[in-house]
């Protein structure tokens with residue numbers, strides 16, 4: 250049985266005090282959520298304080314990105330995965346489509362970040378997903394397959410235990426246009442098949458695949474009913490404790 254993961258990606262929102270307030274408001278609302286792992290990803294500057302304030306709770310804190318570098322040095326503006334771990338993060342998101350689109354990330358950089366996260370003891374949430382153009386041209390599966398092989402290249406079988414894949418069709422992110430549960434399921438099943446071919450049937454069976462893109466309290470239930478959807482990566486609807494808690498506590 251795969252334990253679902255519901256992760257909130259706060260993107261570049263919230264001052265430190267707003268992040269702490271939201272985290273503390275969330276804490277009692279999800280305190281009984283033993284059915285899934287609950288993760289929130291605040292901006293770098295809020296990670297330490299939020300992680301400290303959530304200590305002893307069932308909410309884990311994630312970084313939204315990390316450096317490709319694994320040794321300290323002259324890399325202005327970068328934050329190493331081990332530094333995230335040092336301030337209390339347990340997960341890191343890599344390869345989000347906003348990073349790929351606006352910060353020129355390639356499968357190669359995503360792969361380096363994935364290795365860096367694993368090496369530092371973090372669980373890596375690696376994002377994949379096609380654009381609308383790619384879907385309309387019929388190349389969604391080949392794009393996602395390429396992102397998977399590039400991003401996960403060189404990982405060992407034991408590294409795979411600490412990988413979570415998030416399928417986020419770019420056309421569904423922040424647009425209010427969610428993939429239907431059937432569209433999402435189709436791609437999730439494809440990702441699991443690719444994983445089985447490239448790695449092993451056991452690794453594919455254990456892999457948690459999250460859906461992301463306009464997940465809301467009113468569509469989570471339908472998504473979670475699908476056999477290969479093991480959770481969600483939530484942007485907009487994770488910014489308010491109440492709506493994120495409703496998603497975490499989806500009807501089962």
Ligand code: PGA
Nearest residue numbers: 422423462463483484485
């Ligand atoms: P959204 O964002 O839920 O606001 O569509 C999802 C994401 O970017 O991870």
